[in-house]
Amino acid sequence: MKVYGSVLKLRLSMGMQYRAAALAGVATQFFWGFITIMVFEAFYEYAVQTPPISLREIISYIWLQQAFLVFITMWFRDNELFELITSGNIAYELCRPCELYGFWYAKLLAQRLSSAILRCFPILFVSFLLPKPYNMTLPPSLTTFLLFLSALLLGLFLLVAISMFLYISVFITMSPAGSLLVFSILGEFFAGLIIPVPLMPTWLQKIANVLPFRWTADFPFRVYSGHIPQNEAMIGILIQLGYLLVLVLLGRFALNRVIRKVVVQGG
Amino acid sequence: MRLYYKYLLILFKSQMQYRTSFWLLSVGQFFIPLTIFAGLYLLFERFGQIKGWQFFEVALCFAIIHMAFSLSECFARGFDQFSSLVIKGEFDRLLVRPRSTFVQVLGSKFEFIKFGRLLQSIIVLVWALSNLPIEWTSIKAITLMLMIVSGVLIFTGIYMLAATMCFWTVQGLEVANIFTDGGREMAQYPLNIYQKWVARFFTYVIPFGTVNYLPLMYILGKTQGNGIIYLLTPIAGGLFILPCFLFWQFGVRHYRSTGS
Numbered sequence: 001m002k003v004y005g006s007v008l009k010l011r012l013s014m015g016m017q018y019r020a021a022a023l024a025g026v027a028t029q030f031f032w033g034f035i036t037i038m039v040f041e042a043f044y045e046y047a048v049q050t051p052p053i054s055l056r057e058i059i060s061y062i063w064l065q066q067a068f069l070v071f072i073t074m075w076f077r078d079n080e081l082f083e084l085i086t087s088g089n090i091a092y093e094l095c096r097p098c099e100l101y102g103f104w105y106a107k108l109l110a111q112r113l114s115s116a117i118l119r120c121f122p123i124l125f126v127s128f129l130l131p132k133p134y135n136m137t138l139p140p141s142l143t144t145f146l147l148f149l150s151a152l153l154l155g156l157f158l159l160v161a162i163s164m165f166l167y168i169s170v171f172i173t174m175s176p177a178g179s180l181l182v183f184s185i186l187g188e189f190f191a192g193l194i195i196p197v198p199l200m201p202t203w204l205q206k207i208a209n210v211l212p213f214r215w216t217a218d219f220p221f222r223v224y225s226g227h228i229p230q231n232e233a234m235i236g237i238l239i240q241l242g243y244l245l246v247l248v249l250l251g252r253f254a255l256n257r258v259i260r261k262v263v264v265q266g267g
Numbered sequence: 268m269r270l271y272y273k274y275l276l277i278l279f280k281s282q283m284q285y286r287t288s289f290w291l292l293s294v295g296q297f298f299i300p301l302t303i304f305a306g307l308y309l310l311f312e313r314f315g316q317i318k319g320w321q322f323f324e325v326a327l328c329f330a331i332i333h334m335a336f337s338l339s340e341c342f343a344r345g346f347d348q349f350s351s352l353v354i355k356g357e358f359d360r361l362l363v364r365p366r367s368t369f370v371q372v373l374g375s376k377f378e379f380i381k382f383g384r385l386l387q388s389i390i391v392l393v394w395a396l397s398n399l400p401i402e403w404t405s406i407k408a409i410t411l412m413l414m415i416v417s418g419v420l421i422f423t424g425i426y427m428l429a430a431t432m433c434f435w436t437v438q439g440l441e442v443a444n445i446f447t448d449g450g451r452e453m454a455q456y457p458l459n460i461y462q463k464w465v466a467r468f469f470t471y472v473i474p475f476g477t478v479n480y481l482p483l484m485y486i487l488g489k490t491q492g493n494g495i496i497y498l499l500t501p502i503a504g505g506l507f508i509l510p511c512f513l514f515w516q517f518g519v520r521h522y523r524s525t526g527s
Contacts, residue, residue, distance in 0.1 A: 039460065194306035
């Protein structure tokens with residue numbers, strides 16, 4: 001456990017080096033958030049029937065999405081790991097005296113975490129100060145907030161567990177392009193990045209509910225705005241835990257399988 | 268022009284070396300905007316309209332902007348990744364050659380995989396046009412063509428501006444993404460759904476409004492008045508590239524090599 005802790009720490013400080021890049025990213029995300037909110041505002045203005053989620057809830061949903069974008073997106077990836085696998089340097093990794101799954105998991109987790117820490121505070125801070133109706137609002141109660149925090153953290157763990165499959169698949173395909181494509185299109189769409197899950201038609205919502213992607217981001221954001229009531233949020237967190245357990249076990253099993261078959265070419 | 272054509276041929280051959288990867292990436296480029304379009308469709312399915320615009324009208328707008336964006340990404344990729352030329356000091360090589368830097372940078376990169384994206388927007392365009400009751404006249408057809416051309420020019424202009432900034436900052440500026448990716452995202456809806464200040468900024472400073480709003484209204488028959496004026500608006504928008512080009516020339520003169 002200590003090993004994984006230090007990997008996490010090392011990666012965190014590495015990620016913090018790129019502060020200027022993060023700031024530029026923040027500016028872009030602000031613009032993005034504004035545009036998206038304005039589009040929804042225009043849609044809501046002439047809505048015929050009452051939409052299943054209010055504009056207020058959508059606005060905090062969008063700002064949270066922008067602040068924690070790295071918790072959703074699949075394209076946020078570690079090219080180093082891909083190179084390790086395709087170039088055969090994976091041999092070094094196999095020599096390390098700790099289990100590969102945990103090691104990589106910690107690495108990927110730290111990457112997303114450091115990037116999120118850099119970005120989320122400025123975005124959240126400014127979004128609270130914005131004039132109405134664009135500002136972000138506080139969650140309805142403290143319990144909701146605590147539930148949101150735990151759901152968000154679990155969501156991050158879940159996302160990293162999902163993204164591990166991406167790296168495992170590269171062992172077989174040797175090129176990340178294809179699997180990255182499938183993962184990012186399906187994953188981002190069903191995580192509500194393009195349109196929020198409650199605005200999807202019912203049949204799509206059913207699919208989204210079965211897939212794990214929704215639980216990484218859409219669920220915690222809706223807990224925050226109170227769109228998902230507290231008792232349902234509790235059940236949701238249990239579902240997250242279940243998914244996490246299954247995905248980690250599956251991922252470890254799969255990784256151990258592919259490693260046994262790994263062929264290190266030349267070098 | 269012949270030189271540019273040769274550049275393209277070489278780049279095409281080099282990209283075709285990795286055939287599977289090329290096709291996979293093209294397919295990817297096809298599907299990524301498809302999910303965005305699916306999102307648009309689903310939103311219209313729920314809300315029916317956006318400030319009086321119907322689905323197919325917005326789809327037309329979407330198709331034009333995405334077409335312009337993918338074309339400019341194909342052609343002007345060299346400017347987009349210009350910072351790497353400056354960092355490595357390779358721009359010096361371009362300067363000593365007896366051809367304009369503009370053509371050389373333009374020809375330094377060309378991404379054929381973006382054709383996947385182009386194909387997707389063409390399909391959307393055809394679908395939208397076949398479902399819209401437009402009374403076609405030759406002026407309207409020309410306007411439509413000009414809208415796309417002008418969109419390409421505007422995106423290219425933004426890429427050039429960002430590239431020129433590299434002469435001073437050396438590092439590439441990610442902020443430019445606001446106006447390229449962000450501009451695309453914004454301009455896929457007609458401009459009048461936004462707040463006044465956004466609409467104004469994107470009409471007078473970066474003239475997306477002359478591509479996706481004024482002529483669009485004319486094509487859809489939402490305004491009265493002389494067609495020629497609406498025909499001219501995309502041309503006016505396309506003029507955006509001129510100051511960008513001058514700024515580029517100015518930047519080249521102030522270029523200081525990074526050595527190495």
